[in-house]
Amino acid sequence: MKLFVIVAACVGLAVVAGCGDLAVNMPIVEPIVEPSADALQRILEKNESFEFKKFPVGFWNYLKLGNPEHAAHVTEQEVQDWADVGATVMRGPGFDPDDPAQHALMSKLMDWAAERDIKMIIADRRFGSDRHQEAIDDFGRHPAYFGYQAADEPNGEYARRLFEAVGRQQAAADFPARPFINLGPSQPGNEEFIGVEKYSDYVDGAGGVAKVDLLSFDCYYQMHPGTSGWDIYYTNLREMREGGRRHGVPFWATLLSVGHFNYRCPSYDDLRWQFNTAVASGAQGVLYFFYYMRDPHGNYRFPPVDAFWEKTQTYDDLRIVHRAFHQRYGDLFLRLASTRTTFYPKPYGGGQAFTPNEVLKNIRPLGDGELVIGEFVDAEGKRYVMVVNNSTTDNAYVVLTFQGAKVKLYTRDWKGNERRGLDQSARSHGVREGDFRASYWLAPGQELFQRVDSEMIRTSAISTGIREAFAQGKPAQSAAPTEETQ
Structure with a gap:
């Protein structure tokens, strides 16, 4: 990997690799529209062709x-x-x-x-x-x-x-x-x-x-x-x-x-x-x-x-x-395509601050914690959310709120099996004010990953669009079997 070096030897130019702190005010862009089903389908098919x-x-x-x-x-x-x-x-x-x-x-x-x-x-x-x-x-x-x-x-x-x-x-x-x-x-x-x-x-x-x-x-x-x-x-x-x-x-x-x-x-x-x-x-x-x-x-x-x-x-x-x-x-992430990336509370790099949708209604860290929230879809229209503690130094206590009391959550255990239920690290959970809430501790840079299922998700534009796109072409890639636990 070559490094860009623009002649000026760090004399007032922060664009030179390695020259001082770069506390730059990046431009804030307009909210990004949802990706098209065609784009998501092409990304998923291209990934599959790599055969990793x-x-x-x-x-x-x-x-x-x-x-x-x-x-x-x-x-x-x-x-x-x-x-x-x-x-x-x-x-x-x-x-x-x-x-x-x-x-x-x-x-x-x-x-x-x-x-x-x-x-x-x-x-x-x-x-x-x-x-x-x-x-x-x-x-x-x-x-x-x-x-x-x-x-x-x-x-x-x-x-x-x-x-x-x-x-x-x-x-x-x-x-x-x-x-x-x-x-x-x-x-x-x-x-x-x-x-x-x-x-x-x-x-x-x-x-x-x-x-x-x-x-x-x-x-x-x-x-x-x-x-x-x-x-x-x-x-x-x-x-x-x-x-x-x-x-x-x-x-x-x-x-x-x-x-x-x-x-x-x-x-x-x-x-x-x-x-x-x-x-x-x-x-x-x-x-x-x-x-x-x-x-x-x-x-x-x-x-x-x-x-x-x-x-x-x-x-x-x-x-x-x-x-x-x-x-x-x-190989799960080879079968997923990104649909949205947001931040809470502070967006970086012209990104979007978190707003509620059918996957996640609300997210809050206690104190001054910061989060990155990535959302994904597979070829069958199943939706996933990945929450990352956006700190390299501090732990974060995170409270997630999902739409409705009947939402179904699925996690991946240490052996890679998908199971219905919360991640075993959940500190508290339950229905409050008609919505399901769960809370977790996350170490610096640690992720929390869940599949989220509800009627609202299954009928959403992203989920129906990707299913229709694959139905018109080749069959959707089959999802890994789920082991449901009480």
């Missing part, structure tokens, strides 16, 4: 197979370490496809990854060139292949030409090569550097001109001191969510796993907060910058694997975050 068995989680890997020290650490045990940290997709190491030894090692790496259900984004220069078919024949049909890296943070005239070239390739392709273009972040004043009037034009270049299969971006401002970069972070998530709906594709977010510049070294609570807020904001895949330190450089410190090729506390923290998510939710 678990939620996409991975890292940017900057090893080079031409470097003997790097190559010595490309082993089956290393791939097992990827699996153990919860990775299901990895950016592959750089390599020379014309070097027989590097080519052979890359082939072994793909085999080891496939055995562990890890997919690979290949860094092979032949893709997108006049040797494109050769690369497809070598790696494109491998069970571990996900796509190839077409560009990272393209900008200016190069980005325009790239989007057009990839679009032509996508239109002519008879094989899903999945060019992977990672976009640089939206940040104040960066449009001129990117070469667009507004950031959404950049997103539309990837989604509408290049016609990529998924949108991807990186943003690390959320790890600036305090909450000074949160508006930028949530602006990026909103821009991608809206762009994904415009083009009917999911989006992935690249988060931070290494301290550098003015970004702090993420703690366990920081990592869980980044992951859960991204998912609640609609991200359907998460990558991290980066995995291997390699030689020490700059003020980079404590990535998952350090300069001695040893696992750090960051590795262990991420392992807990990812494995817990995989165990509890499995």
Whole structure:
């Protein structure tokens, strides 16, 4: 992940990565309308086509197979370490496809990854060139292949030409090569550097001109001191969510796993907060910058694997975050599409403050707590809500109010089974003033996830629209069986 550096060396320009606190007043946008059933259907179908068995989680890997020290650490045990940290997709190491030894090692790496259900984004220069078919024949049909890296943070005239070239390739392709273009972040004043009037034009270049299969971006401002970069972070998530709906594709977010510049070294609570807020904001895949330190450089410190090729506390923290998510939710979020993301009480990044709807009537933390509320739908029109404690430091006590006394709630237990009833961590619950209420304690960045069912939900525009959309096309994906408990 390249970092944008606009010449000015931090002299009064807060757009330079790592330069001081960014307490920026982001523009407040008009309330976002509900996504169309067609957009939701296309996102769900695209996600299904990726054939992941678990939620996409991975890292940017900057090893080079031409470097003997790097190559010595490309082993089956290393791939097992990827699996153990919860990775299901990895950016592959750089390599020379014309070097027989590097080519052979890359082939072994793909085999080891496939055995562990890890997919690979290949860094092979032949893709997108006049040797494109050769690369497809070598790696494109491998069970571990996900796509190839077409560009990272393209900008200016190069980005325009790239989007057009990839679009032509996508239109002519008879094989899903999945060019992977990672976009640089939206940040104040960066449009001129990117070469667009507004950031959404950049997103539309990837989604509408290049016609990529998924949108991807990186943003690390959320790890600036305090909450000074949160508006930028949530602006990026909103821009991608809206762009994904415009083009009917999911989006992935690249988060931070290494301290550098003015970004702090993420703690366990920081990592869980980044992951859960991204998912609640609609991200359907998460990558991290980066995995291997390699030689020490700059003020980079404590990535998952350090300069001695040893696992750090960051590795262990991420392992807990990812494995817990995989165990509890499995492939569930691959079968969901985001319908709304709101905040209570304070919206960030031009987002929406919470307002009641058929899924959730009210939500209140006691004291000064802040929350992110993500809402989702599946192909059968079932509705879900994910509440995240929007703090990296403080616990929150949350009271949720659902519409009516007959609403049905479903939770996922530790083994990944859906059960009717409240999460076992509920502190109190019952019907008050005709509505059902439940309260929970949430740790910093912790999530609470529930499926909500009622007559009001089943007849809502979103639920009926998505059911009708799938009824006119292919059958809806079947939901996992529910174990109802008293």
